[in-house]
Amino acid sequence: MAVVYRHQVRYHEVDQQGFLFNAHVLTIADVGLTELFRSLGWRYDELVAGGTDPSLAKTEIAFLRPARFDDVLDVEVTPTHVGRSSFTLSFHLRCGAYPVATVDTVYVNVDPDTATSRPLPAEVAARLRAVLPTS
Numbered sequence: 001m002a003v004v005y006r007h008q009v010r011y012h013e014v015d016q017q018g019f020l021f022n023a024h025v026l027t028i029a030d031v032g033l034t035e036l037f038r039s040l041g042w043r044y045d046e047l048v049a050g051g052t053d054p055s056l057a058k059t060e061i062a063f064l065r066p067a068r069f070d071d072v073l074d075v076e077v078t079p080t081h082v083g084r085s086s087f088t089l090s091f092h093l094r095c096g097a098y099p100v101a102t103v104d105t106v107y108v109n110v111d112p113d114t115a116t117s118r119p120l121p122a123e124v125a126a127r128l129r130a131v132l133p134t135s
Helices: 022-039 044-049 122-130
Strands: 002-007 054-063 073-080 086-095 097-113
Touching: 002 022, 002 044, 022 044, 022 073, 022 097, 044 122, 073 122
Parallel strands: none
Antiparallel strands: 002 073, 054 097, 073 086, 086 097
């Protein structure tokens, strides 16, 4: 299962070339994380209150084709790995038929008081595993 949400590129998100500025791709992916958890039954504040506080540990972005002001992007979010205290999400940004970017991000569940990793709550890990793509 992949979660898809729509993002319309806004004026302030483009650079002088008229392209979606690269840093905004991470912002769009961050919204995708929130939307994934919303689709799994948690608002973000509920997620954090329940002991899940994902912190970005590593990300890799492939820029495939530029998006421009007013383009509408479909953002597909798919969990690809769930570990003890971390999980990986893959984001695919498309504008109509063409791919714009892919983002693969590893998140670590962090205890905000100690700034160290902690296990994902069992229910969160189970729901993420339930939507992992089958091989």
